[in-house]
Amino acid sequence: MEALFIFIAKASGLITLFYFAYYFLLRKETFFNSSRWFLLAGLLTSVILPFVIYTKVIWIDPAPVVYEPVSYVPIANHNYIPSHTSQIAEEEPFEINWNLVSLAVYTLGFAAFMIKFGIDFYSLNSVLKGKKIEQQEDFKFVDVNENIAPFSYFDYIVYNSSLYSEAELQSILEHEKVHSDQYHTVDVIISRIFCILFWFNPIIWLYKKAILQNLEFIADNEASKKISDKKAYQYTLLKITTHETCVAITNHFYQSLIKKRIVMLNKNQSKKWHYWKYYAIIPALGAFVLLFQIKTIAQEKKRAQENEITVSKNQDSEIFKISKSTTDQELKDLTAKLKTDHNIDIKISDVKRNSKNEITAIKIRMVKENGKMQIIEMNSSDAIKDCSVVLNTDDEGNKDISLITEGQTEHPLVTRNNVVIKDFNENDADPVVGNSAVAPVAPAAPVAPVFPAEPMPPLPAIDMSKMPRPPAAPTNPKDKVAMAKFEKEMAEFEKKMEAFEPDLSNYEKQIDAIMAERSAIFEKQMEQYEVAMEKFNSNMEKFNIDMKFKYGNDSKEYENGIKQYEKDMKQYEFDMKQHEKAMQQHAKDMKQREKDMKQREKDMKQREKDLKAWEKENRKA
Incomplete structure (x- = not known):
């Protein structure tokens, strides 16, 4: 699950990187087709590049194993209790698994947008179902009666001819033919799929908007080359804005930001040397790979002979060392050896391992000959430190066994966080805290805050009767004086509307x-x-x-x-x-x-x- 979240984070970061590169460097350029492929390449790169990982292996010499003699002096009637810095608990406390919560929220959003995607396909099919289709060259023209904005879907071009004059309809069809001929529907569907996959990322919605807007720039640019009266084409754009109904997952002749489309139609062609802006993304992608896609692995060189449970002997003691990579079979061999050779009962339980098969938790329980019991527990998110079973023999042949952790040189005490060592008589109460002491008190859980829910201010009232009336267009569009007057009146009308x-x-x-x-x-x-x-x-x-x-x-x-x-x-x-x-x-x-x-x-x-x-x-x- 962690790998999934990392992939989503990396892909979202790359999408954001490509969007900002387009927004700040390319959106005002007239290289519309190049921008189309740049935006599509950004989406594909965002899902492919996170899987491209370069693994760098560094070989290091193994750490030398040094066994020093252990001088252990048993001290009778000493008892040890855990420090409050210990973090050991056999039963893990209840906690919310935020990974599962995040996955559930993502799944719900994904399912909701998938359902919406299916509904949009059904709505499109409803518009096309049962309609008369006229085949001309590579296009399928569908003339409908609904008051919807003209659109194209692959080789289908849908429009309502009763709403437009012959010249306006010609402009519309030339525009939609560009969409159909260049397969712009594929871009629309790809952007929609990415919006479903990364629905939680607000940048992906802006990315989709940029793709659709650039497709309109392409269609406007190509259509205007085939239409002699470019100004009439622009008036057609203004007329289409009155349509309120649009079909999803299609290329609409009507889009918001009509002013931007008109500006781009009248803008001078960008200079070719501005193409360098498309290559500005390459250094950023290189930095991404160097920072996040190089995995360094340090591996130790193999020793000639390895034995995870190391036995070290001197004159009076024998040490059995347990490391993080000790296997379950070797632990069983240790308990059997102590029982067979020294008649000592030792029990090893609660062994936990991580993904690398390293021991992260272990509990060792040992009963000595004098009836005293000693327990050592280690529990951590990382691999454990080394610990040892130390067997001491005095001059008279009496044996004493103890458990020590890495760093101990004398007595079995609490040596570090996540390590608890306790030495006590098996049937005795704890002599320090005792049965007469006050029992530990459980802490009280804090209370979660509540989001402020005061009422909102009311909506402002607007008098619809005071809205200005639009000017009437001249009957003869070729009358330049009348058209100039009409444009001036339209500018005044828009200014009043802005009030x-x-x-x-x-x-x-x-x-x-x-x-x-x-x-x-x-x-x-x-x-x-x-x-x-x-x-x-x-x-x-x-x-x-x-x-x-x-x-x-x-x-x-x-x-x-x-x-x-x-x-x-x-x-x-x-x-x-x-x-x-x-x-x-x-x-x-x-x-x-x-x-x-x-x-x-x-x-x-x-x-x-x-x-x-x-x-x-x-x-x-």
Whole structure:
């Protein structure tokens, strides 16, 4: 799962890199076809390059194994207890697996957008189903009755001929033929698929918009070469903007940003030396490979002979060393050797290993001849340090055995984090904490913050009756004086229309400022809450260790402590659910606001449509 998240992060980073390169260097250039292939190459590179990994192996000499004599003096009647810095607990505390949560959220979003993709295909099929198709050359023309924007889908070109004059229809068809002839539908579908795969990344939606906009630039540029009156073509673009219905996953003749399309139609051809901008991405890709795609592996040279359990002897002691790479069979051989040669019972359990088959956790329990029991436990996310079983023999032939960890030179004590060594009589209570001492107290879990949910300001009121009326177009488009006057009146009309935009714009800014302030407060509270939860988890680990060594795993006190911990974790889960509920309510409120804004925009468009209908009736009159 970690590998999947790393791939998604790398691919998203590459998509962002290509988008910014296009946005800052290429979007104003007129190399439209080159930009098309640049944007497509960016998408393909983002999913291929993360799999290209160069492995660099560095061979190092193995660390020398040095066995020094161990002088061990057994001390009777000494007992050792764990320090609060120990992190050992046989039962892992409850914690949320954020990897699974993230995967579930990603899967839900992926499924939702896949369903939307299927619905769009169904809608497209509904438009084409049962319609009369006219085959001309390599194109299939479909004349429909619905009031939809003209579009192309592979070799299909769909339009409503009753809405346009013959000259306008010719401009539209030339435009859509370019889309169909150059297979622009493939670009649309690829960009849509990437939006589904990386739906959580806002850059991919901007990337898709850039692809669609560049395709329109290509079609406009090629169509204008075949049309003698370029100005009439531009008026056709303005006329098509009145259409409200568009079919998804197709190339629409109508697109937003009509002004940009007209500007690009009238822009001078970019100079050829500007092509260097396409190669500016290469150094950035090289830096990406050097930083993230080179894996260095250090390997030790093989020793002539290896034995993971090393036995070292001197005059009075015998040492059995256990390392991180000791196998399960070698551990069994160790227990059998101690039992056979020295009649010593030693039990090794709770062995855990990582992906490299290295030991990360182990528990060694040993009962001495004097009835004392010693336990050593090591648990870590990394491989364990070396530990040893030390067998000492005095002058009279008496044997004493002890467990020590790496770095110990004398007595078995707590030597480092994640290592617990305890030496006590098997049937005795802990002499330090004792049965009469106060039982450890479980820490209380912190309370999760709630996202602020105060009411939002109301939408601004707009008087639709005060909206200006659009000027009437001259009946003769070739009358230059009348057309100049009409263009001047249209400019004044647009200026008056812009006077209605500040109210909605100011309202949006007000909402953004309120949500930014609330989000900042909530994020700060969440940071404090996460710090408190980390402290709580650390205290719970200490509590579990204290309970285990004071009462034992099977005692009622330990069981009660675990129940209290489970109760606290249920409260934590409840707090998180309340937090999620508050966030869902917040999202619901924002959707309602967005719905109100869309309704207000719809009213504005309806008003404009009514005005145009009124203008059409006046012309007939």
